[in-house]
Amino acid sequence: MGAIGPVEAFRRRLEERALAPLTRTGRGYYLLVGGLLLVVAWGLYAYTSQLREGLVVTGMRDRIMWGLYITLFVLFIGISHAGTLISAILRVTNAGWRAPITRMAEFITVVALMVGALMPLVDLGRPDRILNLLLYGRWQSPVVWDLLSITTYLTGSVIYLYLPLIPDLALCRDRLLQGAPRWRRRFFRVASLGWRGTPRQRRLLGSAIGMMMVLIIPVAVSVHTVVSWIFAMTLREPWDNPMFGAYFVAGAIFSGIAGIILLMALLRKIYRFEEYITARHFVNLGYMLGAFVLIMIYFNVSEYLTTGYKMNEEVAFHFRQLFAGELAPLYWFYLLGGLLVPGLLILLPATRSVAGIVTAAVLVTLGMWAERYFIVVGGLRVPLMPYEAASYAPTWVEWSIMAGAFAGFGLIIALFCKLFPLIAVWEVAEHHEEEAVRVPRRVALAWAMTRPEGPERAGAEWPEPVANLEDTPVLGGGRR
Amino acid sequence: MVIDLRACDGCQDEQAPPRCTAACIQSRYVPEPMEWIECYEKELPGGGTQFIPTPCQQCQNAPCVNVCPVGATWHTPEGTVLIDQERCIGCRLCMAACPYDRRFFNWGDPPRPPETAFVRYSPENQVGAPRGTVMKCDFCPELARAGWIPYCIQACPHGALYWGDLEEDLATNGKEVVVLSRFLSEHHAYRLKEELGTRPRVYYVPGHGQNAGRDPQRRGRHPTRWPWKGKARRWARSGR
Amino acid sequence: MRPLVAGSRIASLLALATLSVAGLAPSAGERPETLLDLRVPAAANAGEELELRARLTDAGGAPIPGVLVGFYSLAEFAGVSGEVMLGEGVTGADGVTTLRYVPRREGEIMLAARFPGSPAHGPGRAMGTLSVGPGPPLYRETPWIRVPGIVWALVALLSAVWATYLSVMVLLLLIARDGRVAAPEEVRR
Structure with a gap:
C-alpha cells in the first residue's frame, strides 16, 4: 500500500462514513421505523373508515369542499421542490459546496412527490374510478394537467436521483462484500449498471446528468405552477389571481429549502456527517431561505396591496377572515412565525448558527403549512352567494391521515437511508480533489495578505485549508 | 328559465318553506342538505331584503364543464348541464369552479325514501347516484321532454318562475305564455354575476316580491325541510 | 311598471x-x-x-x-x-x-x-x-374560446420532455454496455 496521500485519506474516511448507515443499524433505527409504521398504520386505518363511510367522516362539506388533504397535497408538492430544483440549480451554477447535500435534497423530492401525489387520491370521492382519468381524461381540465405534470416530474426526479447514484452504487457493490445479505449485493450489482468508471462511462454519465439538470428546472417550475392553476382557474376571489403560479413556485422552493435544512440537520446528527455537512452548508442554505423570505413578503405585499386598494366585497371578507377573523391565528403565525422570525434569525449574525437556521427551517415549514391551509380553506370560505360563511375543521380522520402522511414520508426516507449512500461520495471526493489543487494557492494568497505568519502555513496539509474554508460563509464560494 | 323577483316573496305568505325548493326535494328526492333550487335572502340597497330563488344557472360557458377532468358533466343539445354520476370521480373541482355554489356532493350515501326502490338511475334522474359524486339541478329533463314544466315552476304559488325556450322564444310560468326576448328586455332582466362571462341561462327580473304584496322590511323565510328524511332513514336501517 | x-x-x-x-x-x-x-x-x-x-x-x-x-x-x-x-x-x-x-x-x-x-x-x-x-335552427350557442392547435402544443411539449428522459435511458444503456466490455485493468471507481 505504501503511504496514503491526504486526498486518499479523506476519500477513505468519507467512504466509511457515507457507507456506515448501510452496514450498521442500531436499535434506535428499528424503534424509529416501528414508530413510524404504527403511525402509518393508524393513518391507513383512518382511511379505511373513510372508504367505508365516505367522505362524510371528514370535516368537508358542500361549501368548503376541500380541506386538509388538498392543503397537504400543495405542501408536499411544494417541499418536493427542495430537491431537484435546488440541487439542479446548484449543479447548473456549479456551486461546489452542494456536493454533500444534493443526494438528500433529491431524496426529499422523490419521497415528497410520492406522498404528495397520494393526497388527491385520498381526497377523491370515488377512488375506485381513478382509471376514468385515463379512459376519459380531458386536456382542458387542470386535474389532468396536474396528473401529467406530476407524473412527468416524478419520473424526471427519479431519473435525476438515480444518475448520480450510479457511481456510489458501484462503490457499494465493491465495498459491501462481506456481511451484506445476498439480495442487497445483488441489488447493488444490478443497480450500478456495471459501472467501472471508464472514461467513456464518465463522459456518458456526465452528459446524462447535464441533460437532466437543465431539463428538471423548467419541469419543476411548471409542476407547482400547474398545482396553483387548480385554484387559479376558478372564479373565486382570492384564487382568481394571475400571480398565483409564481407565488406557489416561490412558496414551494421556500418550503423545500426548509425541508432540506431539516433533513440535513437530522441525518448529520444521527450519522455524524459533521465533517462533510458543515456550518457553511447551513449558512448558505440559510441565505437562500432568507432570500425567499423577502420574495414571499414581496408577493404578500403585491397581492394584498393590489386587491386591498380596490377592496371589493369578497376581498373585504377575505381580509377580515385573514387578519381578524377565523383564519387570523394561522395568518399571523405565517406572517410573523413563518416569515419575519426566520428572516431575523438569518439576518442577525448572533443567530446565524446551525441551531438558529434549523429553528428558522422548522418555523418556515410550520408557517408554510399554515399558508397552504389558509389559501385552500380561506379561498373556499369567501361566500359566493348571499349566505353566511361556512366553517371547516378537520376531523380525526383527516388529522390521522395527515399524521400518516408525514410518518410515511419519514418512513420512506428511513428506508432509503439503508439502501443508498446519503452522501454523494464520488461528487464530494471529486470536489475535494479539485479543491486540493485549487484552494491552497488561493488560501495562501489570502493568508499572505491578511496574516503576517500566513506564508508558512500556506503549505499545510490538505484537510486543513478545507476546514478553514468551511468557516468562511461565502455563498457558492467553492469554485469561484 | 326566468325568475321574476317581483313576484317572489320567499313563500312568506304561505307560512311554509319556499314551495319551489320543497317541490324539488319532494319530487326529485334531493338528499339533505342539498337544495338544488335555494331561496337566498339578499339585502336591498334601500334597506329590507329580496328573495332570490337560485337553481343551477345552466351556464353556456359553464366553468364546471370546462374543468371536469373526465367529461362527467356536459352540455346537452337543449343547453342544460347534466352530470354522469357513473363516471364522476369525485374530485370536486367543478364545485370549486362554480361561481354560484350550485353543486352538491354526496359526502355519504345519499338518503332515499322507499318509494324510489324501483327508480332507475340515469343522468336525467339522479336518484340512486352513488356516494362520492356530485349532484345538482338539471331542469327536470324528463318532464321537459314530455312537454311539461319543471316541478319548482309548477309549485310556485305566485307564478314567479318561467320556463322558456330560446329556440321558440317563448316562456311560461304555467299560467300564461310570454315572448321570452320581449319579456326579458321589457323588464330589464339580468343574470347573476353577468360580468364573469359564464353566460347563464337563468334570467332574473329585479324586484322584492311587490307583485305578491310583500313588504321588503319583512325578513326571514321558513327553513327548508326534507319531509321524507325519516322514512329514508327507517328504510336504510331496515337494510335496503 | x-x-x-x-x-x-x-x-x-x-x-x-x-x-x-x-x-x-x-x-x-x-x-x-x-x-x-x-x-x-x-x-x-x-x-x-x-x-x-x-x-x-x-x-x-x-x-x-x-x-x-x-x-x-x-x-x-x-x-x-x-x-x-x-x-x-x-x-x-x-x-x-x-x-x-x-x-x-x-x-x-x-x-x-x-x-x-x-x-x-x-x-x-x-x-x-x-x-x-321550416327554417334553420334559430338559437345557436356562441362558442367560447378555442385556440387551434393548443392540444398539439401541449403534446409536443410533453413529448419533448419524455423524449429527453428516453435519451437519458439510452445513455444509461450505453453505460451498462460499456461496463460489460470494460477490461478489468481499466477498473477505476
Whole structure:
C-alpha cells in the first residue's frame, strides 16, 4: 500500500462514513421505523373508515369542499421542490459546496412527490374510478394537467436521483462484500449498471446528468405552477389571481429549502456527517431561505396591496377572515412565525448558527403549512352567494391521515437511508480533489495578505485549508 | 328559465318553506342538505331584503364543464348541464369552479325514501347516484321532454318562475305564455354575476316580491325541510 | 311598471278609457267606430324577418295618428296556451304602424292587432294567419374560446420532455454496455 496521500485519506474516511448507515443499524433505527409504521398504520386505518363511510367522516362539506388533504397535497408538492430544483440549480451554477447535500435534497423530492401525489387520491370521492382519468381524461381540465405534470416530474426526479447514484452504487457493490445479505449485493450489482468508471462511462454519465439538470428546472417550475392553476382557474376571489403560479413556485422552493435544512440537520446528527455537512452548508442554505423570505413578503405585499386598494366585497371578507377573523391565528403565525422570525434569525449574525437556521427551517415549514391551509380553506370560505360563511375543521380522520402522511414520508426516507449512500461520495471526493489543487494557492494568497505568519502555513496539509474554508460563509464560494 | 323577483316573496305568505325548493326535494328526492333550487335572502340597497330563488344557472360557458377532468358533466343539445354520476370521480373541482355554489356532493350515501326502490338511475334522474359524486339541478329533463314544466315552476304559488325556450322564444310560468326576448328586455332582466362571462341561462327580473304584496322590511323565510328524511332513514336501517 | 298579462293590460286600458270617456261622452259605445286593417304576408319560413303592418282609420277612412296599437299571436308552450304580445307601435300620420316579426316555429300562426280605444275613438281589432314553413335552427350557442392547435402544443411539449428522459435511458444503456466490455485493468471507481 505504501503511504496514503491526504486526498486518499479523506476519500477513505468519507467512504466509511457515507457507507456506515448501510452496514450498521442500531436499535434506535428499528424503534424509529416501528414508530413510524404504527403511525402509518393508524393513518391507513383512518382511511379505511373513510372508504367505508365516505367522505362524510371528514370535516368537508358542500361549501368548503376541500380541506386538509388538498392543503397537504400543495405542501408536499411544494417541499418536493427542495430537491431537484435546488440541487439542479446548484449543479447548473456549479456551486461546489452542494456536493454533500444534493443526494438528500433529491431524496426529499422523490419521497415528497410520492406522498404528495397520494393526497388527491385520498381526497377523491370515488377512488375506485381513478382509471376514468385515463379512459376519459380531458386536456382542458387542470386535474389532468396536474396528473401529467406530476407524473412527468416524478419520473424526471427519479431519473435525476438515480444518475448520480450510479457511481456510489458501484462503490457499494465493491465495498459491501462481506456481511451484506445476498439480495442487497445483488441489488447493488444490478443497480450500478456495471459501472467501472471508464472514461467513456464518465463522459456518458456526465452528459446524462447535464441533460437532466437543465431539463428538471423548467419541469419543476411548471409542476407547482400547474398545482396553483387548480385554484387559479376558478372564479373565486382570492384564487382568481394571475400571480398565483409564481407565488406557489416561490412558496414551494421556500418550503423545500426548509425541508432540506431539516433533513440535513437530522441525518448529520444521527450519522455524524459533521465533517462533510458543515456550518457553511447551513449558512448558505440559510441565505437562500432568507432570500425567499423577502420574495414571499414581496408577493404578500403585491397581492394584498393590489386587491386591498380596490377592496371589493369578497376581498373585504377575505381580509377580515385573514387578519381578524377565523383564519387570523394561522395568518399571523405565517406572517410573523413563518416569515419575519426566520428572516431575523438569518439576518442577525448572533443567530446565524446551525441551531438558529434549523429553528428558522422548522418555523418556515410550520408557517408554510399554515399558508397552504389558509389559501385552500380561506379561498373556499369567501361566500359566493348571499349566505353566511361556512366553517371547516378537520376531523380525526383527516388529522390521522395527515399524521400518516408525514410518518410515511419519514418512513420512506428511513428506508432509503439503508439502501443508498446519503452522501454523494464520488461528487464530494471529486470536489475535494479539485479543491486540493485549487484552494491552497488561493488560501495562501489570502493568508499572505491578511496574516503576517500566513506564508508558512500556506503549505499545510490538505484537510486543513478545507476546514478553514468551511468557516468562511461565502455563498457558492467553492469554485469561484 | 326566468325568475321574476317581483313576484317572489320567499313563500312568506304561505307560512311554509319556499314551495319551489320543497317541490324539488319532494319530487326529485334531493338528499339533505342539498337544495338544488335555494331561496337566498339578499339585502336591498334601500334597506329590507329580496328573495332570490337560485337553481343551477345552466351556464353556456359553464366553468364546471370546462374543468371536469373526465367529461362527467356536459352540455346537452337543449343547453342544460347534466352530470354522469357513473363516471364522476369525485374530485370536486367543478364545485370549486362554480361561481354560484350550485353543486352538491354526496359526502355519504345519499338518503332515499322507499318509494324510489324501483327508480332507475340515469343522468336525467339522479336518484340512486352513488356516494362520492356530485349532484345538482338539471331542469327536470324528463318532464321537459314530455312537454311539461319543471316541478319548482309548477309549485310556485305566485307564478314567479318561467320556463322558456330560446329556440321558440317563448316562456311560461304555467299560467300564461310570454315572448321570452320581449319579456326579458321589457323588464330589464339580468343574470347573476353577468360580468364573469359564464353566460347563464337563468334570467332574473329585479324586484322584492311587490307583485305578491310583500313588504321588503319583512325578513326571514321558513327553513327548508326534507319531509321524507325519516322514512329514508327507517328504510336504510331496515337494510335496503 | 307594466302589468304582465296581455289580456289584463287590455282590460285595464279599456277600463281607463271607459273611465275617461265617461267624463266626456254619455257612454263609451257612442265613440266613433274605428277600422283596423292588419296586413300579414301569406307565407314565410321560420327565422325569416317579416313586417306586420296595421293601419288604423276611422269609419270615414281618415287615418288616426299617434295612438298605440298592439300586435299579438296565439301561442302554445309547455302545455300552456294563450295570447302573447309581440310588440306595440305608434301610428304615424298615415295611421300605419309596423312591427318587425320573426316567426320561430313551423305551422299556422294566428296573428292579431288591437287598438284598445281612446277617448275620441272606439276600439278596433284585426286578425290574420301566417303559414310558416321550416327554417334553420334559430338559437345557436356562441362558442367560447378555442385556440387551434393548443392540444398539439401541449403534446409536443410533453413529448419533448419524455423524449429527453428516453435519451437519458439510452445513455444509461450505453453505460451498462460499456461496463460489460470494460477490461478489468481499466477498473477505476
